[in-house]
Each structure stands twice: as C-alpha cells, then as structure tokens.
Amino acid sequence: MSVNRKALFRYWKVSQQSRVVATLQYLVFMASLVWVVVHGANQMGYQWQWYNIPEYFYKVFEGEIYPGRLIKGLGVTVDLTLWCVGFTLLTGLITALLRMSDSISGRWLSTIYLELVRNTPLLVQLYLFYFVFSPIFGIDRFWTGVICLTFYEGSFVAEIIRSGVQSVERGQWEAGDSIGLTRWDNYRYIVIPQAIPIMLPPLTGQIINLIKHSSIVSVIAVADLTTEGRNIIADTFMSFEIWFTVAGIYLVLTLSLSMFVTWLENRTRVRT
Amino acid sequence: MTDTDKRVIRLDNVSKSFGNFQALKGVSFDINHGQKVVVCGPSGSGKSTMIRCINRLEEHDGGSITVNGVELTDDMANILAVRREVGMVFQQFNLFPHLTVLDNLTLGPMRSRGADKQQAQGTAMEYLERVRIPDQANKYPSQLSGGQQQRVAIARSLCMKPKIMLFDEPTSALDPEMIKEVLDVMIELAEEGMTMIVVTHEMGFAKTVADTMIFMDHGEIVEVAPPSEFFSSPRSERTQLFLSQILSH
Numbered sequence: 001m002s003v004n005r006k007a008l009f010r011y012w013k014v015s016q017q018s019r020v021v022a023t024l025q026y027l028v029f030m031a032s033l034v035w036v037v038v039h040g041a042n043q044m045g046y047q048w049q050w051y052n053i054p055e056y057f058y059k060v061f062e063g064e065i066y067p068g069r070l071i072k073g074l075g076v077t078v079d080l081t082l083w084c085v086g087f088t089l090l091t092g093l094i095t096a097l098l099r100m101s102d103s104i105s106g107r108w109l110s111t112i113y114l115e116l117v118r119n120t121p122l123l124v125q126l127y128l129f130y131f132v133f134s135p136i137f138g139i140d141r142f143w144t145g146v147i148c149l150t151f152y153e154g155s156f157v158a159e160i161i162r163s164g165v166q167s168v169e170r171g172q173w174e175a176g177d178s179i180g181l182t183r184w185d186n187y188r189y190i191v192i193p194q195a196i197p198i199m200l201p202p203l204t205g206q207i208i209n210l211i212k213h214s215s216i217v218s219v220i221a222v223a224d225l226t227t228e229g230r231n232i233i234a235d236t237f238m239s240f241e242i243w244f245t246v247a248g249i250y251l252v253l254t255l256s257l258s259m260f261v262t263w264l265e266n267r268t269r270v271r272t
Numbered sequence: 273m274t275d276t277d278k279r280v281i282r283l284d285n286v287s288k289s290f291g292n293f294q295a296l297k298g299v300s301f302d303i304n305h306g307q308k309v310v311v312c313g314p315s316g317s318g319k320s321t322m323i324r325c326i327n328r329l330e331e332h333d334g335g336s337i338t339v340n341g342v343e344l345t346d347d348m349a350n351i352l353a354v355r356r357e358v359g360m361v362f363q364q365f366n367l368f369p370h371l372t373v374l375d376n377l378t379l380g381p382m383r384s385r386g387a388d389k390q391q392a393q394g395t396a397m398e399y400l401e402r403v404r405i406p407d408q409a410n411k412y413p414s415q416l417s418g419g420q421q422q423r424v425a426i427a428r429s430l431c432m433k434p435k436i437m438l439f440d441e442p443t444s445a446l447d448p449e450m451i452k453e454v455l456d457v458m459i460e461l462a463e464e465g466m467t468m469i470v471v472t473h474e475m476g477f478a479k480t481v482a483d484t485m486i487f488m489d490h491g492e493i494v495e496v497a498p499p500s501e502f503f504s505s506p507r508s509e510r511t512q513l514f515l516s517q518i519l520s521h
Contacts, residue, residue, distance in 0.1 A: 174329050175366035175425075179380030179432055180356040182348075189379055193370050 041240060049238050053245055056232060073228030074249055080145055080224060081211050087150040088210065092157025099162055110158065117155040122216060125152060130220045145217035145224075153210050160206060164199035165191055197265070204261040208254045215250075225249060278304040280340055280436055280467055281326060287334035287491075288321055295321040297491040298335065303469065305435075308462050310478040310499075311471045313488035314514060319471045322488070323438045326469070327358040340435060356384055359429030363441040365421045367413040373400070373424050374409040377431045385432065392431070399427040403457050419450030423457055430461075437461065439470040473518060479503065487511045 041048070056068040067075070095113060098106035117125070129148040133139070139147065168191045176186040215226040229246040233239045281303040288296040295318045303309060311319045324330040325337060328344050328351045337344045339354045368376050377396035381387040387395070400406040403423040405416075413421055422442060429437060439458065443451045455477050462468055462481045472478065478485060478499060485502035487495040487510070495502070495511045506512050 169366075171362060171364050171366040172368065174360075175362065175368065177329060178327060178355060178358075178360035178362075179428065180352055180384035181380065182352065182384075185383045189383065190368055194368075 037240075046240060048241065049236075050241055052236070052238060053241055056228075056242075056245075069228045069232060070225065070245065070249065073223060073225035074253075076142075076223050077211070077214055077225040078253075080142065080149070080214050080217065080222070081207075083146045084149045084153065084210055084214070085207055087146065088153045088157050088206075091150055091154030092161050095154060095158035096161035096165065099158065100165065114155045114158065117152055122148075122152050122213065123219070126216060126220065141217070141220050141222045144220065145214070145222050149210060149213060149217075152213070153206060156206050156209075157203065160199055160202045161195075164195035164202075167198050168194045200261060200265055204258055208257060211254055211257070212250065280305050281469075282338040283322075283326075283335070284337075285335035286322070286325060286332045286337055288318075288325060288330060288332045295491050296325070296332070299488075299491070299493055300335075301486070301493060301496065303436075303467065306465050306467055307484060308467070308482050309469045309484045309486060310482040311469060311486045311488060312473060312475075312478070312514070312518075313494075317488040318491040319488050320440050321491075323360075323440055323469055323471055326436075326438060327355050327360055329360070352384065356432060357435045359432055359434035359437045361422070361425050361429055361437070361439045361442045363444050365413070365418070365425045365445070367421055367425055367428070369413050372410050372412055373405075373416070376413070376424060377428050380428065380432050395431050395433075396427070399430045400424075402430070402460075403427045404453075417450060418446045419453045422446065422450075422454045426454075426457055426461075436467045436469070439468065439472065441471050441473075443472065443474055475503070475519060487514065489514070 054068075056070040058068050058071065059066045095110045098110040099114075101107065126145075126148045129144050129151075130141075133147075134141075134144045165187075172190055172194065173186060176190045181189070214224060217224055218226040218230060221227060225246055229242050233242050236242075279302050283302075284300050286296055286299045287294065297318075299318070299322055311323070313319050321330055325332045325344075326339060332344075340357050342350050342354050344351065344354060367373075368379070371379065374393060374396055377399065378387075378389065378392035381392040381395060382389065397406055397409065400409055403426055405420055405423055408416055408420060408424070413424065416424065426442075442458070443454055446454060451474070455474060458468075458470070458477070459481055468481075470477075470481075482499050485495075485497055485499050486493055487502070487506075487508070489510050495506060495508050497506070502511070503515065506515060
C-alpha cells in the first residue's frame with residue numbers, strides 16, 4: 001500500500017509538472033492563433049461587431065426575455081439529437097443482436113445495412129433521404145434529418161454494442177446457461193449489465209459525433225443551430241463572429257456531455 | 273427398482289468434432305442415481321468436452337445423450353429442462369462479477385425455477401451456510417478468495433436443487449492452500465448422495481469419493497473401473513502410463 005502511494009505521489013508530481021508545461025504551450029499557441037486571426041481580419045478591413053451578438057441569444061421585449069435565433073437553433077439541434085440518440089441506440093441494438101443471432105437472414109440483413117451505410121457519404125445519404133424517400137413517404141424535413149442520422153449513426157453504434165457484448169467472457173454465458181437461463185435472460189441479467197461499462201466511452205464518442213453531424217441537416221434547411229447561423233450571416237454579414245459563436249456553442253454542448261459521462265463512469269466503477 | 277429406473281445419464285456412441293479435431297470418438301456409458309464418477313486423463317483427451325455435452329454447453333454431433341429421461345436435441349425447451357436439473361461447476365468459477373454473492377445465488381432459482389425473492393434468498397443462505405461462508409453474502413465475487421469463490425459457485429449450482437452435479441476441474445485454478453476447503457465441500461456433497469461427475473487430477477479425492485473411475489485418452493474411454501481396482505491394477509497400458517506420470521511425484 002505504502003509503495004503504491006509513493007509511486008502515485010511521484011506520478012502526481014511528474015504529471016503536475018508536465019501539466020504546467022502543457023498549459024503554457026497551449027496558451028502560447030492559442031494566443032498566436034488569436035493574434036493571427038485578429039491581425040488578418042484587420043488587414044482585410046473586417047469590422048468586428050461582437051456587440052451585436054447577444055441579441056441572437058436573447059431579446060428583451062416589454063420587460064420579458066425571449067430566446068434569440070441562435071438559442072432557438074440550439075433548441076432544434078438538441079431536439080434532433082435527442083430523438084436520434086433514442087432511435088440510434090434502438091437501431092444499433094437491433095442490428096447488433098441480428099448480427100450475433102443464429103438466423104442467417106438476420107446476419108445478412110445487418111451486414112448489408114452496415115456495409116451500405118459505412119461505405120457511402122453521409123451527405124449523399126441525406127440527399128437520398130430528402131429527395132427520394134421523403135417525397136415518397138411524405139416525411140417532413142425534421143424527421144428526414146432524424147431518420148437519416150439514425151440510419152448513419154446506428155451502424156456505428158451496432159458495432160460498439162457488438163464488441164461490448166463480445167468482450168464479456170464466454171464463461172459468463174456458460175454460467176448463465178448452466179443455471180437454466182434463457183438466452184434473453186442471459187443478455188438481460190448477465191451480459192448487458194457487464195457490457196454497458198465497456199460500451200459507455202465509445203458510445204459517448206458516438207453521441208458527440210451525432211451532435212456534430214447533426215449540423216448537416218442545414219443543407220436541407222432544418223432550422224438547427226448551423227442553419228440559424230447561416231441565416232443570420234445572410235442578413236448581417238457578421239460571418240466571423242457568428243461562426244466563432246456557433247462553434248463555441250457546439251463545443252459547450254459536446255464538452256458538457258463528455259464531462260457528464262466521465263462523472264457517470266467514475267460512479268459506476270466504484271464497485272470493482 | 274429396475275436398472276432403467278436408476279439410470280440418470282446415458283451417453284450412447286457420442287461424438288464431437290471441433291473443425292478437423294475429433295474431441296470425442298463414440299463415447300458410451302451410463303450413470304446411475306447416486307453414482308460418483310471421477311473422470312481423468314491427459315489434457316486434450318476429451319474429458320471436459322464430454323461433461324460439457326451433458327448440459328449442452330457443447331453440442332454433440334453424433335450419438336445420443338439422455339439426461340433424466342430427456343434426450344438432448346436442438347429443442348431449446350428440452351435443453352433448458354436438462355440444465356435446470358444439472359448443476360455445473362467451472363474451473364474458472366465464472367461467478368457473475370456485477371452481482372453480489374447473494375444475487376449470484378438467487379438469479380437462477382428466480383428466473384428459471386420461478387421462485388420468489390424471499391424463498392430464493394432463504395435457500396441461498398442455507399447453501400451459503402453449507403459451504404461455510406454465510407457472512408460473505410453481500411460481498412462481490414472480486415472481494416473473495418479463489419477458494420471462497422469456488423464454494424460460492426458450488427452453492428450457486430446447488431440452489432437450483434439439481435439432481436446431478438458436474439465438476440470441470442474445480443480445483444485446477446486454485447492456490448494449493450485453498451484446494452482442501454473446496455474438496456471438503458464436495459466430499460460432503462457426495463456423502464449426502466448427490467450424483468456427481470468430476471473431472472479432476474486430485475487422485476486423493478478420487479480414492480475417497482469415487483465409486484467409478486473413468487480414464488479417457490484421445491477422445492475415447494479407455495478404462496472404467498472401481499477406484500480400488502483402477503489404482504492398484506489398471507488393465508490398459510495407457511492408464512498405467514498416465515497413473516505412473518501423475519502419481520510418481
């Protein structure tokens with residue numbers, strides 16, 4: 001124990017030093033980057049209008065606060081993402097189960113789906129959904145976006161779930177079998193609970209990807225954060241400020257999600 | 273009671289291949305109620321494969337296996353019925369690491385025997401006392417020693433009230449000082465009249481407990497004999513060689 005603690009302390013000291021160095025490097029790099037951008041913008045005579053940005057977050061009208069266009073766009077992005085997360089997990093789970101099943105047609109179906117999705121560009125898939133499938137089935141823009149993104153991300157989630165399930169030792173399955181559990185109970189009580197902590201980090205990465213990829217629905221004019229940004233720029237020509245702001249909002253969204261999941265992981269890990 | 277009534281396991285010309293490797297080459301034997309069989313043989317001889325076929329952890333590809341009057345086929349209902357009556361103890365314990373000891377023990381009875389929680393916990397505590405670790409009920413498997421984990425695994429099987437217990441090298445993964453505590457539990461179980469098939473290299477245990485020794489080599493049963501005869505005057509040369517190798521030191 002004491003040896004461990006000493007080693008830990010040494011590691012802490014070293015990591016403390018390297019952290020200071022890393023922070024300094026980071027600050028120098030960022031400062032020069034900012035300088036390049038600001039200097040370059042000034043050279044081309046760009047008029048910075050940061051003071052105009054807050055009204056796109058909120059407006060005060062007759063003493064009441066209303067959300068601005070960027071916040072409305074963020075709302076659509078979050079809405080879209082939440083629907084997608086739900087459907088994506090479901091699609092991924094079903095695909096993974098089919099892929100691991102004994103049914104030959106199930107395995108074929110899921111393999112075809114995976115290969116199809118992963119080997120065509122997301123943008124082309126979106127055009128296909130928007131120009132071909134939604135007119136046929138009468139689906140609106142928002143749901144076209146949800147379906148397309150679900151279709152795309154579901155394939156990655158399927159592989160994450162499959163590798164998570166397969167990383168649970170064979171002996172666990174066998175122990176479940178030996179006490180007479182059905183396949184379904186084996187999944188539910190033994191395999192899935194052990195696979196979830198393994199799947200959580202890559203799943204988080206995938207959901208972060210989903211948030212970022214959701215900006216692609218701006219090409220079919222769903223009023224998400226990116227679309228609102230584009231529209232504001234079309235009205236005001238404040239492209240620098242708006243794109244920085246939009247990127248910043250995405251950053252806050254994704255970083256807070258990964259921080260939440262890190263917290264969650266630390267909580268679930270306590271047991272072992 | 274006639275012979276057929278007493279018979280709980282019947283293997284008839286069972287074969288099994290993994291790819292090109294034939295693990296079992298037409299294995300046949302009967303096991304009666306209350307019989308204690310110890311199976312030994314060199315590694316790769318098919319002993320584990322054979323007992324794993326008895327509760328269908330491996331699927332045999334020739335011959336027939338009948339357990340407790342039920343023939344093992346692709347029929348899942350039959351397989352589940354057999355598994356409920358056959359307990360299995362593994363070399364690597366295979367406890368469920370995400371569940372407490374108590375939950376490890378109650379899962380089977382609750383899910384596949386339809387017991388209610390209170391009833392299952394009552395049975396679980398009873399068996400934990402029998403394997404002498406009732407105080408560990410609320411711990412997780414990783415907090416226990418190897419010997420304790422294996423005793424929990426035995427208790428987990430017993431909670432299903434099986435008619436037959438299979439042991440697949442139950443002490444091979446244990447530190448030497450923990451082997452005895454596990455064997456003691458198994459000896460007690462044998463004394464209570466449980467039907468047991470044990471794959472093991474613990475020849476001391478075999479001499480105490482077994483009423484039948486089976487020696488396997490290259491996927492075949494080479495010799496079947498009561499232990500007194502088996503150890504003192506083995507008939508086959510292969511058995512003699514094997515015994516000289518494991519008993520010489």
